[in-house]
Amino acid sequence: MDAFVLLGSFVLLMVLGMPIAYALGLSALIGALWIDLPLDAVMIQLAAGVNKFSLLAIPFFVLAGAIMAEGGMAHRLVAFAGVMVGFVRGGLSLVNILASTFFGAISGSSVADTASVGTVLIPEMEKQGYPRAFATAVTVSGSVQAILIPPSHNAVIYSLAAGGTVSIAALFMAGVLPGLLMGLTLAALCLVIAKKKNYPKGQVVPLRQALKICVEALWGMMTMVIILGGILSGVFTANESASIAVVWAFCVTMFVYRDYKWGDLPRLVHRTVKTVTIVMILIGFAASFGYLMTLMQIPLKVTTFFTSLSDNRYVILMLINVMLLLLGTLMDMAPLILILTPILLPVVKAMGVDPVHFGMIMMVNLGMGLITPPVGSVLFVGSAVAKLKIGVVARAMTPFFVALFVVLMMVTYVPWLSLWLPRLLGL
Amino acid sequence: MDTFYNRLMDRLYLASIWIAGTAIFFMSLIIPWGVFTRYVLGTGSQWPEPIAILLMMSFTFIGAAASYRAGAHIAVTMFTDLLPRWLHRSGEVLVHALMAVVCLFVVWYGSSLCIETMGQSIAELPWLPVGVTYAAIPIGSALTLLFVIEHLVYGSQAKRPAVHLDEPEPVPAVEGAR
Numbered sequence: 250m251d252a253f254v255l256l257g258s259f260v261l262l263m264v265l266g267m268p269i270a271y272a273l274g275l276s277a278l279i280g281a282l283w284i285d286l287p288l289d290a291v292m293i294q295l296a297a298g299v300n301k302f303s304l305l306a307i308p309f310f311v312l313a314g315a316i317m318a319e320g321g322m323a324h325r326l327v328a329f330a331g332v333m334v335g336f337v338r339g340g341l342s343l344v345n346i347l348a349s350t351f352f353g354a355i356s357g358s359s360v361a362d363t364a365s366v367g368t369v370l371i372p373e374m375e376k377q378g379y380p381r382a383f384a385t386a387v388t389v390s391g392s393v394q395a396i397l398i399p400p401s402h403n404a405v406i407y408s409l410a411a412g413g414t415v416s417i418a419a420l421f422m423a424g425v426l427p428g429l430l431m432g433l434t435l436a437a438l439c440l441v442i443a444k445k446k447n448y449p450k451g452q453v454v455p456l457r458q459a460l461k462i463c464v465e466a467l468w469g470m471m472t473m474v475i476i477l478g479g480i481l482s483g484v485f486t487a488n489e490s491a492s493i494a495v496v497w498a499f500c501v502t503m504f505v506y507r508d509y510k511w512g513d514l515p516r517l518v519h520r521t522v523k524t525v526t527i528v529m530i531l532i533g534f535a536a537s538f539g540y541l542m543t544l545m546q547i548p549l550k551v552t553t554f555f556t557s558l559s560d561n562r563y564v565i566l567m568l569i570n571v572m573l574l575l576l577g578t579l580m581d582m583a584p585l586i587l588i589l590t591p592i593l594l595p596v597v598k599a600m601g602v603d604p605v606h607f608g609m610i611m612m613v614n615l616g617m618g619l620i621t622p623p624v625g626s627v628l629f630v631g632s633a634v635a636k637l638k639i640g641v642v643a644r645a646m647t648p649f650f651v652a653l654f655v656v657l658m659m660v661t662y663v664p665w666l667s668l669w670l671p672r673l674l675g676l
Numbered sequence: 677m678d679t680f681y682n683r684l685m686d687r688l689y690l691a692s693i694w695i696a697g698t699a700i701f702f703m704s705l706i707i708p709w710g711v712f713t714r715y716v717l718g719t720g721s722q723w724p725e726p727i728a729i730l731l732m733m734s735f736t737f738i739g740a741a742a743s744y745r746a747g748a749h750i751a752v753t754m755f756t757d758l759l760p761r762w763l764h765r766s767g768e769v770l771v772h773a774l775m776a777v778v779c780l781f782v783v784w785y786g787s788s789l790c791i792e793t794m795g796q797s798i799a800e801l802p803w804l805p806v807g808v809t810y811a812a813i814p815i816g817s818a819l820t821l822l823f824v825i826e827h828l829v830y831g832s833q834a835k836r837p838a839v840h841l842d843e844p845e846p847v848p849a850v851e852g853a854r
């Protein structure tokens with residue numbers, strides 16, 4: 250009954266259209282009143298949820314990515330990808346996928362990826378003879394890579410939701426192979442479609458120009474080197490490397506690329522405030538909600554429920570996949586990570602699944618949710634950039650959904666993909 | 677609609693964005709400074725961490741108030757969008773009234789948390805009371821409450837010009853978008 254009151258009031262408030270962060274807060278209050286918990290306890294959890302040093306990495310990663318995305322990084326990455334794969338048949342669709350792989354290495358945001366790569370590449374692809382819906386579908390599905398390829402602020406949120414027991418460095422490294430696998434799978438699909446539909450070939454970029462493009466892009470790609478190098482070598486903590494990445498991104502944008510105006514900076518900060526604070530306050534309210542869930546022993550009850558269904562971990566993982574995919578189509582990524590991790594992690598741990606591996610399963614599932622109707626923020630942004638109806642883009646994405654599902658199955662059932670690299674590095 | 681209250685809220689909105697923006701600006705400088713003192717000066721300061729947390733609390737709670745006015749918070753509107761217009765409007769009033777409840781709770785209990793912890797000090801910075809770190813919680817919620825009242829009386833303000841200063845193209849002024 251306790252669980253019903255807490256979860257039921259949350260679902261009801263959410264269906265009513267209340268902002269999810271505040272719906273979590275209010276249902277935590279209702280739950281606390283129901284079990285006669287002093288409301289001060291809810292308040293302390295809310296304050297403690299945000300009063301954490303480890304949280305700092307989230308605004309920093311988002312800000313560094315935003316500076317890079319708006320500061321002319323996108324077209325440099327596109328040009329860089331063009332040098333590498335632009336010359337084959339269907340070259341521009343491969344360039345699109347590869348640019349997203351690179352973009353993922355400087356920002357963990359699929360929305361930012363779609364907005365900036367899409368703005369450059371969708372018109373360009375259309376000009377070269379690709380249908381606009383196909384160009385948008387490639388952009389939108391390629392952007393899911395950004396969630397897996399480090400640095401990913403969603404991995405930081407997962408680490409936090411897991412109670413800080415899963416290392417951020419391990420999660421970052423775990424994302425590398427699944428991210429690359431996703432890129433390769435999507436690229437292979439693009440090649441097949443390009444061959445079938447006879448999409449145009451690109452041209453080989455002359456060596457001198459290619460070198461110039463590579464050097465320009467490398468300035469930005471250094472962000473990833475700073476972040477991963479710093480964390481893996483133990484020179485910086487995750488927070489420190491993220492903050493240094495902000496300073497680096499700023500310096501490269503303002504002093505090396507110089508196509509961002511100083512006068513535009515307040516607008517960038519304004520936008521960052523709006524995108525980051527909504528996640529931060531969500532973390533705060535989710536902390537008090539999570540506290541109530543623990544008091545009511547909801548994770549334990551859910552674990553018992555799942556283990557009563559089957560003791561085969563492959564079956565349980567499939568059930569969890571279906572659930573995550575369905576919820577992902579309705580809700581955004583950050584709230585789902587924050588709400589579901591404390592509930593599902595004990596279930597999969599009881600089944601012997603590594604928490605780092607489960608993090609990757611969650612990222613792929615929820616990342617797919619971002620591009621799936623009815624509610625998919627990345628799909629919405631992609632359609633808006635292309636000025637196409639959401640339904641049109643979603644239809645063009647059908648083969649890409651199939652490809653991503655194949656990747657999801659591989660990430661779910663081949664733990665090696667997620668765990669090999671972190672283990673190799675002793676994380 | 678553009679009443680005195682709306683204009684006052686415009687000011688508060690921009691002030692919140694500025695406070696949050698300044699906070700994230702200094703946060704991004706303080707932490708690298710800590711690294712600099714550790715590796716280059718070899719001294720290693722104690723203050724960057726608690727100050728960065730203080731700034732992050734201000735950034736979060738005051739910035740989230742502004743995000744509320746801008747309609748930026750994540751919400752599921754799929755079901756309410758299906759409702760007939762009048763029911764949709766009543767649902768909206770209910771949701772924002774409930775928002776007011778949450779804000780009142782945080783203002784009240786947040787203030788008492790601040791007062792209770794004013795006597796405790798942070799280990800790294802003995803002159804900084806813990807209560808100061810928490811001050812942004814009730815302040816931010818009080819701001820949100822003011823924006824909630826505005827929403828309840830005048831409807832959504834998410835399309836006001838002040839809220840859209842960050843958009844690349846100027847949005848034409850909208851009459852109190854009810």
